[in-house]
Amino acid sequence: MAELLIVDTDSSCTSEIRRIVENSPYSFLRIYEATTAKRAMMMLKQSRPSALLLDVSLPDMDGITLGKNALHLYPDLSIIVITGLKMFEMVHSAINSGFSAYLLKPLTKNEVLSTLDRVLKPEIKKEINQTVHDGESNNFDLRKPIQSAVQYIQLHYNESLTLKNIADKVYLSPSYFSKSFKEEIGMTFVEYLSWIRVQKSKNMLRMTSLPIDVIANNTGFANSSYFATTFKKIEGKTPTQYREHFF
Incomplete structure (x- = not known):
């Protein structure tokens, strides 16, 4: 980006x-x-x-x-x-x-x-071309539905994602998708989605001074309270405590 x-x-x-x-x-x-x-x-x-x-x-x-x-x-x-x-x-x-x-x-x-x-137009053009290329390379491969689902989650983590929504995209029933996802990734769909969102939030906590609620919203969490609870469960500390380590 x-x-x-x-x-x-x-x-x-x-x-x-x-x-x-x-x-x-x-x-x-x-x-x-x-x-x-x-x-x-x-x-x-x-x-x-x-x-x-x-x-x-x-x-x-x-x-x-x-x-x-x-x-x-x-x-x-x-x-x-x-x-x-x-x-x-x-x-x-x-x-x-x-x-x-x-x-x-x-x-x-x-x-x-x-x-x-003057300085960004060539850079942005390259960025757009790369985005288009990445989008083409991340089309759903129904031969590898779980890998395709993971790629989609990594690109759209900040959107409203549900297990059924992703299962539909790879043409699997929610129950079969859930079982296959856990077997292949080692986490449930919800656990993986939360983990990805927390990893993305860590970049923002380290590299910006954005308020916690803004970071929560930008990484797909419903509210800052749920974000803080999920973050602490995964990282062992609150978002504020994590940020203080870098500032």
Whole structure:
């Protein structure tokens, strides 16, 4: 999925970028945040974003060095510098490092969106092509109904899924599907669906500051209370306790 990673200690700037993106044609992008280079590198190693927006002034490393390290991981990654420093040397360094853009704070809506248009359109086109390809490769194979069901669950975990609904898609009776699923996967359908949703929620807890109820909703749980109960049953701690380990 297409993502933006913003690395900045300036929460007002981060909030403004989020507001601009969420009210633009790029509202489908998932936005992750980090306030240190160390955390940003951890997040980059877990997932490649479509673009990296970073301030040059970070508490544990200058942004130029962080950007260079990011390019070692992903040579074609689009990096956008966001800073309040009007220094030619900094601009020159960013250009020589292979970064994609250099924006001065305070940011304007037009600057942000025109920059995203320039750096993201090739990336989003590639993302769309990959999504289409993945969709074609994940058509139901009725010779392998349980594997097909698992693939569908992994792609649609945040939707309202029922055992009967999935059984119908692979043309099996609910009872036979339930029995076969447990034998092949080692979990019941409900156990597996809950486990997948919790794994997806862990990524959001580690990589965003989204409220717990929003994460619950985005990962298919009916409410935050049920999410917390299920999470603790599987992970041995509440979502809040899990998040505190990373912040």
